[in-house]
Amino acid sequence: MPDRYRLNNLPLPLAATEAQLAAAIARQIGVAAGQVHEPLVVRRALDARQKRNIHHVCSVEFALAAPPKRLPAGVEAVAQSALDVPRPDFLQRAPRTQRVAIVGAGPAGLFAALALAEAVFTVSLFERGQPVELRMRDIGRLRSRGELNPESNICFGEGGAGTYTDGKLYTRIKHPLLRWVLAEFVRFGANPEILIDAHPHLGTDKLVRIVRAMRQHLLALGVEYRFGARVDDLLLGNGGVRGVRLANGEEIVAEHVVLATGHSARDTFARLLALGLPLESKPFAVGVRAEHPQALIDAIQFGLQRPAQLPAAEYSVTHQADDPYLGQRGIYSFCMCPGGLIVPSPTEEGMSAINGMSNARRSGRFANSGVVVQVTPDDLRRHGIGDSPLAGIEFQRQLERAAFLATTAPYAAPAMRLTDFVARRASGTLAASSYKPGIEPFDLWQLFPEWLASPLADGLRGFDRKMRGYVTAEANLLGVESRTSSPVRIVRGESMQVPGFAGLYPIGEGAGYAGGIVSAAVDGLKAAEQIIAGG
Numbered sequence: 001m002p003d004r005y006r007l008n009n010l011p012l013p014l015a016a017t018e019a020q021l022a023a024a025i026a027r028q029i030g031v032a033a034g035q036v037h038e039p040l041v042v043r044r045a046l047d048a049r050q051k052r053n054i055h056h057v058c059s060v061e062f063a064l065a066a067p068p069k070r071l072p073a074g075v076e077a078v079a080q081s082a083l084d085v086p087r088p089d090f091l092q093r094a095p096r097t098q099r100v101a102i103v104g105a106g107p108a109g110l111f112a113a114l115a116l117a118e119a120v121f122t123v124s125l126f127e128r129g130q131p132v133e134l135r136m137r138d139i140g141r142l143r144s145r146g147e148l149n150p151e152s153n154i155c156f157g158e159g160g161a162g163t164y165t166d167g168k169l170y171t172r173i174k175h176p177l178l179r180w181v182l183a184e185f186v187r188f189g190a191n192p193e194i195l196i197d198a199h200p201h202l203g204t205d206k207l208v209r210i211v212r213a214m215r216q217h218l219l220a221l222g223v224e225y226r227f228g229a230r231v232d233d234l235l236l237g238n239g240g241v242r243g244v245r246l247a248n249g250e251e252i253v254a255e256h257v258v259l260a261t262g263h264s265a266r267d268t269f270a271r272l273l274a275l276g277l278p279l280e281s282k283p284f285a286v287g288v289r290a291e292h293p294q295a296l297i298d299a300i301q302f303g304l305q306r307p308a309q310l311p312a313a314e315y316s317v318t319h320q321a322d323d324p325y326l327g328q329r330g331i332y333s334f335c336m337c338p339g340g341l342i343v344p345s346p347t348e349e350g351m352s353a354i355n356g357m358s359n360a361r362r363s364g365r366f367a368n369s370g371v372v373v374q375v376t377p378d379d380l381r382r383h384g385i386g387d388s389p390l391a392g393i394e395f396q397r398q399l400e401r402a403a404f405l406a407t408t409a410p411y412a413a414p415a416m417r418l419t420d421f422v423a424r425r426a427s428g429t430l431a432a433s434s435y436k437p438g439i440e441p442f443d444l445w446q447l448f449p450e451w452l453a454s455p456l457a458d459g460l461r462g463f464d465r466k467m468r469g470y471v472t473a474e475a476n477l478l479g480v481e482s483r484t485s486s487p488v489r490i491v492r493g494e495s496m497q498v499p500g501f502a503g504l505y506p507i508g509e510g511a512g513y514a515g516g517i518v519s520a521a522v523d524g525l526k527a528a529e530q531i532i533a534g535g
Contacts, residue, residue, distance in 0.1 A: 106160020108508025129157030203360025331459025392487020
């Protein structure tokens with residue numbers, strides 16, 4: 001077989017054929033078209049900076065009919081394709097006698113369970129919420145009837161909060177396990193394109209099926225999988241953790257406990273603090289969901305009516321506002337969902353929170369994104385919210401309680417036209433929206449404190465300078481986007497265990513060490529690696 005080569009930063013037309021790909025490689029490296037064989041795109045990003053020349057920029061692999069005497073500029077020989085993902089070395093199967101209790105079946109918990117079960121540990125997985133099939137019904141009742149199940153919702157249940165937020169897989173982290181996480185998603189049913197796309201996503205509809213397939217695999221490996229099983233306490237003794245206690249009083253003894261609770265397990269954080277675990281407040285962000293017609297975002301980003309070969313346009317925007325205390329305060333878009341829906345995401349009665357999601361095709365009428373403002377522990381102290389490690393949770397609750405009280409229908413969202421918010425005027429009228437249980441006019445300047453509302457308005461004006469037409473009367477702002485990340489970090493050491501609590505591994509977004517599906521999954525694998533190394 002001919003040697004394989006790789007070339008980066010190759011511009012390609014949208015929907016390029018294999019023949020076009022081979023010809024483009026040949027032109028780029030200066031050989032005859034017939035010399036290039038088996039061309040393969042291994043990385044692809046959309047370049048829409050020039051609206052009249054929207055194209056892909058790719059990394060490609062290929063073979064040459066005859067090995068060159070000297071490699072052309074920009075070409076490197078490769079021994080292994082970028083699409084071949086080796087199994088991590090630490091996943092060695094061996095007889096084990098130790099039991100691991102994993103608390104939470106989000107991406108961190110699921111990938112920790114996957115690695116440990118395949119390494120033949122005895123694994124028990126406890127999830128306070130329901131499996132995805134039942135969870136979808138509970139979310140449907142919240143959207144259609146305003147009935148909240150505090151234990152089964154957008155944030156709690158199999159797959160974690162990320163299951164219902166578009167299934168975005170893009171991450172800024174650099175880690176050897178990242179590619180293996182993507183490859184595992186493919187193994188359980190994801191489109192192999194996620195190994196190629198620079199900004200891969202799964203879509204809520206596809207992620208539900210993937211999570212279910214992972215469950216069946218874990219069950220086949222012997223994992224004890226328990227739903228509706230909230231862990232209320234840790235069993236402690238001899239300077240470490242020796243298991244967990246469930247809400248029904250049942251005690252499960254385990255040599256290792258992995259805490260993968262997610263960012264909304266507020267009762268868990270309170271109990272951990274009472275037990276004396278080292279918790280600390282960390283920066284997070286709160287704000288609104290901005291909802292535009294998808295056709296408008298397409299026009300802003302692509303400069304035209306979107307042709308069939310282009311995906312629904314997305315955006316990622318940041319802005320720095322002047323702040324008398326910080327110097328600069330960051331405002332940024334968060335969890336942007338092209339062609340998606342805004343959905344209710346509260347976990348506590350009498351408090352309202354929202355999030356965004358979209359299915360794999362991203363074919364809905366609306367685009368939505370969180371637009372959020374940086375909040376620091378110093379902010380919480382300065383504005384009288386407190387200096388406890390749980391002060392960020394208290395601030396989230398204050399905003400969520402105010403949002404709930406701002407509407408007449410249970411879990412409806414207070415909303416304001418984007419132009420009205422920026423102009424600081426309440427017209428009382430709203431644009432169309434995807435949100436159920438519904439939106440009601442409300443002056444969002446009365447929902448947020450001035451120190452947040454003012455930079456939020458400044459940030460929206462900054463977004464409009466970068467995306468002309470973003471500030472429009474066709475768009476609404478909905479409140480409140482409060483669950484961007486955990487405002488709490490559980491302190492852990494280099495071994496990923498909590499100092500003074502041997503055997504306890506806090507991981508993922510809830511513990512303050514991840515910021516999305518892939519980074520949480522990688523964190524779960526890192527904890528599994530530590531347990532395997534010591535087991």
